[in-house]
Amino acid sequence: MISDNDLYKQFLSGNILSFEELVLRHKDNLIYFLQRYVNDLYIAEDIAQDAFVYIYVYKDKFNFKFNIKTFIYTIAKNKAIDYIRKNSKTVSIEGYEDLELQENELEKKIIQNEEKRIVNEAIKRLKKDYQAALFLIDFQEFSYSEAAKILGKSLPQFRILIFRARKSLKSLLEKEGYVYEK
Template sequence: MNLNENKDNLNELDKERYQRFINGDIEGFEELVLAYKNMLIYFLNRYLQDLNIAEDIAQDAFVDVYVYKERYNGKTSFKTYLFTIGRNKAIDYIRKNKHMQYTVNIEEQTEISSEEDELIDYIIQQENKGLIAHTLERMKEEYARVLILIDFEDFSYKEAADVLGKTTSQVKVLVHRARKSLRKMLEEEGFTYEK
């Protein structure tokens, strides 16, 4: 089975889950949450730079899906729809709180719940044990965001364009530049990146 068939199967599964949810089966919604929660938190953390806030914003995005279930029309994948809601909420949060500075209690930082533990495992798995994550941290935010969507979350160019509020052509150019930048940064550290 190729990547496009996998995506099509996943999109159909998501639509089936959503339809069950619309019809009153709460398990359909719960399955969607389990399928996308960690990915969404990770994506939002790129905007917010705070895992706890990213988790809160992700929860808010799922609440929107739950409360306004009639808004999703199925024209895009559920994943694209959800990530777009999350992105918009993250941007709103940043705009409202741009004057705030955060202080983190070191004791709070060392206490990791089992749910955070799962998320950390997921992040490590997705990022080749931290090497690419470290490099993404040093990249332009726009480059890091587009690479996460395209290369790590397997979004199509169209889906990434919808999430980022850009045209497909802009995303293609951005991906090309981002990969070139990532490749150069990794080569400087003695590694290669093939995509």
């Protein structure tokens, strides 16, 4: 399988199909990531599309010292934050019953077993920063430094954030009767 960065290099050389492959590889997980910010599947899809359009139009902005996946998520996160700022009066932080129905279709692709579903439900009750950190590290398998860049944190700040996120998640799960096993 060809790497994401190699696909992007092929795209820069004029191979549009390489860019389409990048989009197909990352769109579902990116939408799921963005949904954590905006609490609406359709808005998350629009923001993801905007991020890919930005990357398509501004091809030369990517620095090959980094991973293209990190770049995609960083652009998308920034676009989600811009959306929240512009629509802060209309974005709901809690109470999104309809969102859970929409989210189930996407979650089925990402979360395959019951144990992961339980953990995911607990993650939803965490702070948004905690949710994003856990998603990037545990679901998307970004490195700490890549995840820190995506969230706009220094590496020490991110280490503290992920430590607190995991501690909060463990506490939530223990309150519901689940025991952490090493």
